[in-house]
Amino acid sequence: MSILIDQNTKVICQGLTGKQGSFHTEQAMAYGTQMVGGVTPGKGGTEHLGLPVFNTVKQAVAETGATASMIYVPPAFAADSIIEAIDAGIEVITCITEGIPVADMLKVKAVLSRSNAYLIGPNCPGLITPGQEGTGCKIGIMPGHIHLSGRVGIVSRSGTLTYEAVHQTTQNGLGQSTCVGIGGDPIQGMDFIDCLRLFEADPKTEGIILVGEIGGQAEEDAAEFIQQQVTKPVVAYIAGVTAPAGKRMGHAGAIVSGGKGTAEAKFAALQAAGVTVVDSPAEMGTAMLKCLSAK
Amino acid sequence: MNLHEYQAKTLFQKYQIPVPKGQVIESLSELNNALNSVGSDAWVIKAQIHAGARGKAGGVQLVSSPEQAQQVAESLLGSSLATIQTAGKALPINKLLIEETLAIYQEFYLSLLVDRATRKHTFIISAAGGMDIELVAEASPEKILTVSIDPVVGLMPYQCREVAFALGLTGTAFKQLATVMQGLYQLAMAKDVSLLEINPLVLTEQNELIALDAKINIDSNALYRQPELVAMRDISQEDEREAKAADHQLNYIALDGNIGCMVNGAGLAMATMDLIKLNGGEPANFLDVGGGATPDRVAEAFKLILSSSEVKSILVNIFGGIVRCDLIAEGIIQAVKEVGLTIPVVVRLEGTNVELGKQALANSGLSIITADGLAQAAEKVVAVARENQG
Numbered sequence: 133m134s135i136l137i138d139q140n141t142k143v144i145c146q147g148l149t150g151k152q153g154s155f156h157t158e159q160a161m162a163y164g165t166q167m168v169g170g171v172t173p174g175k176g177g178t179e180h181l182g183l184p185v186f187n188t189v190k191q192a193v194a195e196t197g198a199t200a201s202m203i204y205v206p207p208a209f210a211a212d213s214i215i216e217a218i219d220a221g222i223e224v225i226t227c228i229t230e231g232i233p234v235a236d237m238l239k240v241k242a243v244l245s246r247s248n249a250y251l252i253g254p255n256c257p258g259l260i261t262p263g264q265e266g267t268g269c270k271i272g273i274m275p276g277h278i279h280l281s282g283r284v285g286i287v288s289r290s291g292t293l294t295y296e297a298v299h300q301t302t303q304n305g306l307g308q309s310t311c312v313g314i315g316g317d318p319i320q321g322m323d324f325i326d327c328l329r330l331f332e333a334d335p336k337t338e339g340i341i342l343v344g345e346i347g348g349q350a351e352e353d354a355a356e357f358i359q360q361q362v363t364k365p366v367v368a369y370i371a372g373v374t375a376p377a378g379k380r381m382g383h384a385g386a387i388v389s390g391g392k393g394t395a396e397a398k399f400a401a402l403q404a405a406g407v408t409v410v411d412s413p414a415e416m417g418t419a420m421l422k423c424l425s426a427k
Numbered sequence: 428m429n430l431h432e433y434q435a436k437t438l439f440q441k442y443q444i445p446v447p448k449g450q451v452i453e454s455l456s457e458l459n460n461a462l463n464s465v466g467s468d469a470w471v472i473k474a475q476i477h478a479g480a481r482g483k484a485g486g487v488q489l490v491s492s493p494e495q496a497q498q499v500a501e502s503l504l505g506s507s508l509a510t511i512q513t514a515g516k517a518l519p520i521n522k523l524l525i526e527e528t529l530a531i532y533q534e535f536y537l538s539l540l541v542d543r544a545t546r547k548h549t550f551i552i553s554a555a556g557g558m559d560i561e562l563v564a565e566a567s568p569e570k571i572l573t574v575s576i577d578p579v580v581g582l583m584p585y586q587c588r589e590v591a592f593a594l595g596l597t598g599t600a601f602k603q604l605a606t607v608m609q610g611l612y613q614l615a616m617a618k619d620v621s622l623l624e625i626n627p628l629v630l631t632e633q634n635e636l637i638a639l640d641a642k643i644n645i646d647s648n649a650l651y652r653q654p655e656l657v658a659m660r661d662i663s664q665e666d667e668r669e670a671k672a673a674d675h676q677l678n679y680i681a682l683d684g685n686i687g688c689m690v691n692g693a694g695l696a697m698a699t700m701d702l703i704k705l706n707g708g709e710p711a712n713f714l715d716v717g718g719g720a721t722p723d724r725v726a727e728a729f730k731l732i733l734s735s736s737e738v739k740s741i742l743v744n745i746f747g748g749i750v751r752c753d754l755i756a757e758g759i760i761q762a763v764k765e766v767g768l769t770i771p772v773v774v775r776l777e778g779t780n781v782e783l784g785k786q787a788l789a790n791s792g793l794s795i796i797t798a799d800g801l802a803q804a805a806e807k808v809v810a811v812a813r814e815n816q817g
Binding site: 207208231232233234235238239241242273274275277278288289290291292293294295296299316318319343345346348349369371372373374375376377378379381382383384385386395411412413414 | 512514541543544546547548578579616619621646647648649651652678680682690691692693694695696697698699700701702703704705710713715746747748777778779800801802805
């Protein structure tokens with residue numbers, strides 16, 4: 133099991149023929165993801181990397197039966213691509229793109245709220261259900277080889293910091309059920325709560341690692357949700373204890389403003405909700421191992 | 428990206444938002460012309476810097492004669508100003524806004540921003556405007572009005588009326604509020620505004636509304652489609668190092684410590700800073716070297732880190748996903764040589780070909796210390812900084 137995607141998921145790539153789209157589609161196929169086609173307006177009817185290219189997402193879905201899409205499209209056109217995918221009935225949309233204007237994402241959110249589609253991102257590394265030799269599904273830029281199929285669900289706002297959590301849980305043998313990088317933007321698709329809900333319902337996931345950072349109230353909201361609706365053990369780490377106020381720390385959403393969104397406040401909220409919080413990013417795997425061994 | 432008060436007010440005028448009569452000067456020789464042009468018998472002289480709380484720091488002064496104006500302008504223009512909002516830095520004052528004075532009856536607070544929680548453009552308004560809005564928010568949150576704008580229908584007249592009634596407005600001012608709010612919303616949508624703040628929005632004794640101050644922050648992600656606004660950028664107000672970093676596609680923020688960091692990924696970069704602190708060290712900076720740790724990028728990153736003379740050691744923490752560690756190691760070695768680095772560097776690599784990468788670093792003949800894992804990397808760099816400090 134797993135959440136959102138598995139070895140049976142059929143995936144298309146919007147922006148397939150571009151540099152990023154090509155490279156990451158090749159990587160996905162090497163991992164065993166079922167890539168079934170791509171979309172580049174104007175190149176419909178051609179072939180790329182052995183996959184059919186379509187002019188529109190609707191056509192791609194009609195011809196291939198794809199239910200997931202990964203979007204490697206520049207910021208100026210990315211929101212349009214997301215909305216096209218929603219309109220075409222894609223169920224799991226992953227947008228890697230960093231730099232989409234906030235105003236565009238507000239429109240995307242408005243359309244998403246009227247549909248059943250899941251959006252992961254933007255400004256994210258993607259998601260992966262680990263599995264060797266075609267038993268997994270990788271949609272994103274993460275290095276497949278550091279993952280191990282297993283029992284910990286990981287949800288994170290960061291990219292490389294997620295890989296740390298993955299690395300630690302692979303090394304200690306726990307492995308991962310599904311890892312979701314929800315991204316670093318202030319206005320995004322799935323949030324922590326959406327992922328926690330799915331992990332709680334997933335039989336394969338026994339524990340959850342939550343990787344947060346400064347800015348916004350997502351971790352505080354997650355804490356409330358965990359207290360009320362999550363029974364599985366949760367380990368959390370929050371990056372940005374040393375971040376100065378008012379400065380955007382790389383991610384558009386990682387900013388402490390008006391005294392709100394500090395790492396301290398997030399740690400406190402999560403701890404109060406019964407979450408095992410760790411001070412050090414090097415301790416996420418150890419803490420989860422302890423939680424699961426104690427059961 | 429921030430705009431100056433005078434630039435925000437120019438935009439306000441385009442959107443039918445009343446502002447005081449005013450003129451910007453860049454040199455003292457322009458002062459008299461501005462005083463005459465503005466034409467009152469008393470003026471307000473305002474330092475144009477990208478920060479608030481100027482009044483409390485002496486950056487906004489009332490003058491009642493051309494001689495006084497000259498004195499104040501002389502003392503402000505060309506100097507620099509630190510306020511409680513500039514995080515200890517003093518920003519250069521290259522322009523002054525000379526404005527007419529107003530007969531103020533009441534001061535309101537008004538801001539427009541995108542609320543992350545509701546995902547809507549939201550007005551925040553209070554009858555207690557002026558200098559201490561932060562105190563009002565803390566002490567009397569019930570005095571703060573919130574208006575959420577539905578993106579499907581936009582700002583509705585009934586929403587403006589609600590606010591006008593709540594503020595006790597009548598007559599001209601009552602009608603004006605709707606025009607002001609609509610104008611601000613249109614401006615925010617057209618110019619990709621992240622945050623817009625008018626503190627105070629003044630009700631004059633003539634029962635008219637005027638925006639006495641104006642702060643606008645533009646969504647950086649939208650600059651590609653706002654060339655007019657890009658032309659308004661004032662680099663003198665930005666941290667030189669941070670701006671330079673951005674030019675090289677590096678994300679850099681200077682801090683106070685002596686341990687430099689270079690990391691790929693913002694989350695991991697913050698975590699690395701935090702881990703250094705946890706081990707008793709003080710990070711000197713945040714630096715996200717991004718997805719491509721090429722020799723050039725790494726060299727530029729080293730240079731930025733070294734621009735702080737405090738730095739006694741550097742931690743390079745790269746979790747190379749798809750990029751091979753041996754290539755990253757080569758990049759680091761090349762950069763260290765190019766920059767002529769003499770302080771110790773601790774390198775922690777993870778990912779494809781990590782052993783090859785570590786070997787290359789060990790054999791480089793440079794003072795590079797390799798670390799196994801995140802925890803060890805932080806411990807080593809803190810220890811080495813301590814040694815190097817004394």
